[in-house]
Amino acid sequence: MTQTAPLKTRLNEDTKAAMRSGDKARLGTLRLMQAAIKQLEVDTRSDLDDTQILAALDKMVKQRRESISQYQNANREDLAAKEQAELEIIQAYLPQQLSEDEIRDHIEAAISETGAESPRDMGKVMGVLKPKLQGRADMGAVSGLVKARLS
Template identity: 45%
Template structure:
């Protein structure tokens, strides 16, 4: 079952169970997927759905930060619920140790020795870790090791 089919099935289940917050999150995700399909005039696969999912989660996490800064805890909690509902579709996240090991392996395999080689290392790691780790943290680890 593809990720899109799973999302559709979960939407139907949420409708039947009258789970309003989960249904709202899934509908927002499906709308973003449909918008991408209409814009590109093509059917998208699981990889593109995963990118859309990551973008939705990132936007919600940014909103949480903004709401907390504005002392709007009620809205921050609503966005956190949205993130929790969407995280169900993400693959299992790697631990910090696993990410650090992958970064060390990529640096040694590319022979990177300075910040000029960061692009090579990120190129290798992006394919391996996309969706499984926060790429911002990965970038920070690479910077720390290369500087």
């Protein structure tokens, strides 16, 4: 029997609490999160661990940020506000975000660990950073910082 991931358990408990309290907005977002996790489990035919769940939630955060930007550009503040509310709920399940200085420290450590010297070595550096920073930093921004550092 597989052990349920603590994050998944927390999501289930919070969904039940949102149902009881009648918080429809929170409930809807929690159900979206659970559906995304369930879909991944069906696709991979396995139970996800917390790291994989964090990766899925990180992807949802990225999608919300892109949507907010597009809605704001189209002057649809109502839809942008809805996405922002979902974003805040999803982010509550992610670990504390790292500061830019902490991210730079991780990048320096990864560069010295891999012996990276040029942009060609970026894949090695990102391979070391991704498991450490997943859900704790915007990986697109981290990638930009690594590229700038190696150039």
